[in-house]
Amino acid sequence: MVFExxxxxxxxxxxxxxxxxxxxxxxxxxxxMAVVADGLVQSRAGLPAGVVAGPVLAFGFVAIVFLVPGRxxxxxxxxxxxxxxxxxxWLMRVHTVVPVSRVQHxxxxxxxxxxxxGVATLSLHTAGTENSLVVLPGVSCQRAEDIRDAxxxxxxxxxx
Amino acid sequence: MSPPDASTAGEPLPPRRLxxxxxxxxxxxxxxxxxxxxxxxxxxxxxxxxxxxxxxAVMTLLIGVTLVLxxxxxxxxxxxxxxGQLVIERGLINRTRRSIPAERIQDVSIKQGPLSRVxxxxxxxxxxxxxxxxxxxxxxxxxxxxxxxxxVLRSIRTAGGLVGAGDPEGEAERGDEPETVLFxxxxxxxxxxxxFKFSLVWIAAIFGVLQYFDQAFGYDRNQxxxxxxxxxxxxxxxxxxxxxxxxxxLAVGLGLIxxxxxxxxxxxGFTLAHTEARFRYRRGLLTRTEVVVARRQIQLGLIExxxxxxxxxxxxxxVQTLGGDQASGRQxxxxxxxxxxxxxxxxxxxxxxxxxxxLRPVSPWHGLRGLTGFVILPTLIMLVTTAVFxxxxxxxxxxxxxxxxxxxxxxxxxxxxxxxxxxxxxxVLTRREWTVPYGNVQSVTVRRGxxxxxxxxxxxxxxxxxxxxxxxxxxxxxxxxxxxxFVGALIERLEGTATHSNARCYLAE
Numbered sequence: 131m132v133f134e135x136x137x138x139x140x141x142x143x144x145x146x147x148x149x150x151x152x153x154x155x156x157x158x159x160x161x162x163m164a165v166v167a168d169g170l171v172q173s174r175a176g177l178p179a180g181v182v183a184g185p186v187l188a189f190g191f192v193a194i195v196f197l198v199p200g201r202x203x204x205x206x207x208x209x210x211x212x213x214x215x216x217x218x219x220w221l222m223r224v225h226t227v228v229p230v231s232r233v234q235h236x237x238x239x240x241x242x243x244x245x246x247x248g249v250a251t252l253s254l255h256t257a258g259t260e261n262s263l264v265v266l267p268g269v270s271c272q273r274a275e276d277i278r279d280a281x282x283x284x285x286x287x288x289x290x
Numbered sequence: 291m292s293p294p295d296a297s298t299a300g301e302p303l304p305p306r307r308l309x310x311x312x313x314x315x316x317x318x319x320x321x322x323x324x325x326x327x328x329x330x331x332x333x334x335x336x337x338x339x340x341x342x343x344x345x346x347a348v349m350t351l352l353i354g355v356t357l358v359l360x361x362x363x364x365x366x367x368x369x370x371x372x373x374g375q376l377v378i379e380r381g382l383i384n385r386t387r388r389s390i391p392a393e394r395i396q397d398v399s400i401k402q403g404p405l406s407r408v409x410x411x412x413x414x415x416x417x418x419x420x421x422x423x424x425x426x427x428x429x430x431x432x433x434x435x436x437x438x439x440x441x442v443l444r445s446i447r448t449a450g451g452l453v454g455a456g457d458p459e460g461e462a463e464r465g466d467e468p469e470t471v472l473f474x475x476x477x478x479x480x481x482x483x484x485x486f487k488f489s490l491v492w493i494a495a496i497f498g499v500l501q502y503f504d505q506a507f508g509y510d511r512n513q514x515x516x517x518x519x520x521x522x523x524x525x526x527x528x529x530x531x532x533x534x535x536x537x538x539x540l541a542v543g544l545g546l547i548x549x550x551x552x553x554x555x556x557x558x559g560f561t562l563a564h565t566e567a568r569f570r571y572r573r574g575l576l577t578r579t580e581v582v583v584a585r586r587q588i589q590l591g592l593i594e595x596x597x598x599x600x601x602x603x604x605x606x607x608x609v610q611t612l613g614g615d616q617a618s619g620r621q622x623x624x625x626x627x628x629x630x631x632x633x634x635x636x637x638x639x640x641x642x643x644x645x646x647x648x649l650r651p652v653s654p655w656h657g658l659r660g661l662t663g664f665v666i667l668p669t670l671i672m673l674v675t676t677a678v679f680x681x682x683x684x685x686x687x688x689x690x691x692x693x694x695x696x697x698x699x700x701x702x703x704x705x706x707x708x709x710x711x712x713x714x715x716x717x718v719l720t721r722r723e724w725t726v727p728y729g730n731v732q733s734v735t736v737r738r739g740x741x742x743x744x745x746x747x748x749x750x751x752x753x754x755x756x757x758x759x760x761x762x763x764x765x766x767x768x769x770x771x772x773x774x775x776f777v778g779a780l781i782e783r784l785e786g787t788a789t790h791s792n793a794r795c796y797l798a799e
Contacts, residue, residue, distance in 0.1 A: 135774045212785050223743065225736040227777060229784045232732045257612065258732030258753030260762065 135227075136215055138206030144247035145268025146202045151243050153198050157190035207266050209277050211284075214254065216266045228264050230284045232256045238274045250274040254281070305368035305379065311409045312430050313360045317353075318405060369428055371442055376416060378426060390416055390426050397568065397582040398440040402433070404576045412436040416443065417582065469563040469570065472635050473624045480560070483626035484553030486599040488545045557625050564638055569623060583621050587611040589754050590726040590763065591641040592620065593632065597719045607632045609639060612756035620760060641725050642711035649704035649713060655745045656703060656767035660696035662741075665689065695719065705765045707779055712752065714763040724763035728783045730754055736773055748773040 164186040171177050201220050208215040217225040237253040244250060244267075251267040252274045269277070332345075367380040376390045401413045412433045416426030431439070475483075558575035567585040572578065592608045594600075607624040623635055636643060669689060675682040695718045704715045712726045735751040742748060750765040750773055768776065 135778050213781055221740055223738040227734045227736075227781055229731075229733070229781060231785060256732040256753070257755035259755065259758045260751065261733050261735055261753040264733060 134217075136208045136210060138208050138215065138217055141202065141205045141207070141268035142247075142249050142270055144249045144270075145205075145244075146199060147247045148243050148249060148268065149198050149202055150194055153194050154190075157186075157193065161186055161190060202268075205268065207269070209280070211280065214264070214266070214277065214281075216264055226261060226264050228254050228256060230281050232258075233281050233285060236278045236281055238271075238278050240271065244268075252277055303371065305370040305377075306435075307368055308364060308428060309409075309411055309430055309432050309435070310364065311411060313357065313364050315405050315409060315411065315430060316360050317357060371439075371446065374446065376426065376443060378428075388426070392443070392446045395426075395443055397584060398443050399580055399582050400433075400436045400440065401580060402578045406430055407578070414439050469565045471561060471563050472569075472638070473560075473562040473627060473631060475557060475560040475626065479626060480554055480557055481550055483557070483599070483604070484550030485546055486596050486604075487549035487553045488542075489549050489552065560625060562623055562635070569635075569639070571621075571623065581621060583609060583611055583623070585638075585640050587756075588639055588641065589730045589756050590724055591636055591639060592725075593629075593644070593723045595721040599626070600721055603628060605629060605632065607635060609641075610754060610757050610760070619756060619758070636725075640727075642708060642713075642727060644713060644723060644725055645706070645708040646704075646715070646723075648708060649706035649715060652700060652703050652705070652765065653745075653747045653767050653769045653772075654700065655747050656700045657696060658745075659741070659767055660699045661693075664692035664696050668692065703766065705768070705776075707776075707783060712763065712780065714752070714765055716764075716766070722761065726752065726754060726763055728780075731780070731784055734777055734780060734784075736777060738770075742767065746770050750777065 161183060164183040168180060168182045171181060172179055204218055204220050204223070206215075206217040211230070213227050213229045215225065215227050217223070234255045234257055236255070238250050239253065240250045248270065249268045250271045251265060252269060253266075254264045256262050256264070266274075362382055363380075366382045366385075368378075370377045370379075372389075374392045376392070376395070378386075378388045378390070380386050395416055397417045399415045399417060401415065402411070403413070406412055410433050411430035413430050414428040414436045416428075428436075428439070555575045557573050560571065560573040562569060562571045564570075569583045569585070570580065571583075572580045589610045589612055592610065594606045594608060596604070596606075599605075604626055605628075606622060606626060608620045608622050610620050623639070624632060633643070669686070672682055672685050672689075676686075698718045702715060702718050702721055706713050708725075710727060712728065712731060713724065714726075715721065715723045731752055732755055733753045735753065736748050737751060738748045746769065747767045748770050749767060752763045752765070754762065765776075
């Protein structure tokens, strides 16, 4: 049932925290708007307080506590020295395979939230069009750099 | 072609400017929009009570400023061939100096638009691998200068010995190599091929333009009617009144004519020639285009069979390229040919031949997915719409077409791993066949939506270079277990092959 040509590794647990913080920030913005809407609804229509903000808070809570881990669990990767597999997606499952020899250049990046969680994002650029950038988030810095160095070594070995 | 100018190889010539007539051409090219704007402006100014004299003053000033600006642009644009590179300098305020290393030059192509032909000028494009379209464009120089540039640039490139090294076969590159004509389209075939390019869109465009002129110049509508009336009487007398020309018939006739005219304008005198490791095709009646496709730029081959022409055994050969004159995209190497004529071109393009017998069909669910997507859902939407707008029921009459497409879909969708290329066939109305050398597959993506997961099928996306926004060689709806095996086998082959084109060379900066 599960499409898995190679066994996949899960992302670092730290990345779950990154996803949760990002999701929380997003929901806080929505919540702020909901609170404003709440005030308007209360003064104009005389509805009880929390009629808008309440459900938003509940949805946000459910999303952060239950849905985000589900999304995190869907991520997986495998580096076989010959190709990199990256799988993700909750509704639409996407599994991308990038042969090492097709990589044009590689980025390892780390945002402030990721730094606090000790994870990094590995981005592979290929010459393709629809899928020219393949992103693998949530791996440890060490692992990201190891993969990068391995790919770089393979590229410079390959005959041009 | 004459041998390269010896003096240029020795000492560099001083920087040159473009042909001064370029200013005039640029002005004339820009003028249609000005001319079309005049009636609007006139109407407005009359309403506001602005005197005609000041109107002319403003227009003269505008024209003057435009001319001065084009002159300045011309004055500050120079190009120079230095040893091992072409340098283009431009800009008055933002001064830009661009040097194009000889080793990056793929080829030099020459294009002549209708205006340029009148003045004997040509646009020279220096083809490099970069993504930027305007990387090296000299617009315009005299035709003789264009030929000279091509010769010189080719010779400095060859002198560096860089091109030969890039070719896997180690073929030597020589500018004066005779070209062999591979494919040529005569007028008869050209017109015949135009019949299949039936297009009602162009009719709509023509009527749109007429409508526009009608309003812009305040033509009397009756004038048009009279004209049509004359045409109709003429037609009726010729047809002896035996045939009643319905509106639909007229539209079909116009659609055919529009298709033929467009095809003749576009593909007039289509000639595909081949020298060493490159193809060169020329085409066009008013705008004569010459495009060079180097063999190593070719990423994949595609044979397209049209809805009607395909059934009659005609097909088009396209190749997807990365880098070069047209930057990236698909080039038509033969727009309308018999399969037997295509085989030698495919072989010369270094593309693996099609091995149709080895291809496998996709999952039976493929048809079902099509049925829900193109038939059941649209029908439901139409039924709902009909409840509001009863006329929408007419749309239901066309539903047999998507129904047929959905039912036949699986039959025409095949895939397989041939000796040295991935091959995919897809499409019911327009049938397409791809051959992608393993070296040119950039990445593979397996996608499974919720419905596909339920049915245990997956879509395998094949990413290639240079195919922005084009229909790609993807394989829809194959069995999950087969998908895993297929991707594994494909990756195995990808690793075993060196990159056919040097895609990496182009992009690694």
